Amino acid sequence: MDSATSEAAVEAAARTPLGATADNGLKIVVVGGFGVGKTTLVRSVSEIRPLNTEETMTQAGEHIDDISEVRGKTATTVAFDFGRITLDARNVLYLFGAPGQERFWFLWDRLFSGTLGAVVLVDTRRIDDSWYAIDRLEHHGTPFIVACNDFGGPTYAPSRIRDALDLDPQVPLVDCDARSRASGKQVLITLVEHVRNTYAPQASLREQELTR
Amino acid sequence: MSRPGRDDSPDRLYTLTGGRAHATPDSPFDLVTLVVAECDPTTGMQSEHAAILRLTRLPTAVVELAAELKLPVSITKILLGDLLAAGRVSARHPRKAAVPDPDVLEQVLVGLRNL
Numbered sequence: 001m002d003s004a005t006s007e008a009a010v011e012a013a014a015r016t017p018l019g020a021t022a023d024n025g026l027k028i029v030v031v032g033g034f035g036v037g038k039t040t041l042v043r044s045v046s047e048i049r050p051l052n053t054e055e056t057m058t059q060a061g062e063h064i065d066d067i068s069e070v071r072g073k074t075a076t077t078v079a080f081d082f083g084r085i086t087l088d089a090r091n092v093l094y095l096f097g098a099p100g101q102e103r104f105w106f107l108w109d110r111l112f113s114g115t116l117g118a119v120v121l122v123d124t125r126r127i128d129d130s131w132y133a134i135d136r137l138e139h140h141g142t143p144f145i146v147a148c149n150d151f152g153g154p155t156y157a158p159s160r161i162r163d164a165l166d167l168d169p170q171v172p173l174v175d176c177d178a179r180s181r182a183s184g185k186q187v188l189i190t191l192v193e194h195v196r197n198t199y200a201p202q203a204s205l206r207e208q209e210l211t212r
Numbered sequence: 213m214s215r216p217g218r219d220d221s222p223d224r225l226y227t228l229t230g231g232r233a234h235a236t237p238d239s240p241f242d243l244v245t246l247v248v249a250e251c252d253p254t255t256g257m258q259s260e261h262a263a264i265l266r267l268t269r270l271p272t273a274v275v276e277l278a279a280e281l282k283l284p285v286s287i288t289k290i291l292l293g294d295l296l297a298a299g300r301v302s303a304r305h306p307r308k309a310a311v312p313d314p315d316v317l318e319q320v321l322v323g324l325r326n327l
Binding site for chain 1: 242243244245246267269270271272273275276278279280284285286304306307308311312314316317318319320321322323324325327
């Protein structure tokens, strides 16, 4: 066996490759403050060990080709982790855990345009951490739900959390245990049902136009 | 967890891409574009190109390639653009629409419920 082949065999063994027919990647983003359990949630539902990568951009924009700019203080680097769920022979869902801090939103359009929707993961002991993320998602027009990760502390009535977050009544609010696969799965199902409901009137309007 | 690229000197990234720091704004690659090799690596090929061709024998998302190569996403997209232009990889782009296709949403729900 030549070295290239054995290297490939090692790489294939370490990874869980997709099937040959996979052709449609989908995105869901989990946003939340530090330590709220984003990676835990991704890990609980992912078929691969969560991987980590990063993106860098200069805040001045896309048109600077001089690498010295990347070295300078204007460079914004955002690290994020992700997992993957093979849905069927063609559709693959990627689940991204992303920090909700301000600089991250510079990269939203570049990284997460076309995202199906987002989960705002909330620690009810630090509810203020979530305001900014909710504001930004509303601004970007991304459908989202709010999931409160259970840290074993006191639980609050949903109405109190809604008030504290100033949440639109149509936005689903659920409790979850990010460590539990069943719970994580339910969070994702709730989000996708919400996405479907959000777009349902528009989709049926479009169908009417087509049949006219 | 180590953070890919964070501690690499910019010089390495500069060399990898021949001085290009960013994928062009009209880069066709999305984070979840699935990339498939159309040929085997050859001797003398840039090692990152060869690694991409090995990793993409089966469809592999851009973001997974970036993580495996320990390179920022933008640099990975530049390398992929070179391979795509040379016909060495093909790209299966996500089906993007202003409004998600209701059929795809149903398929996602079925897939999630079967987890």
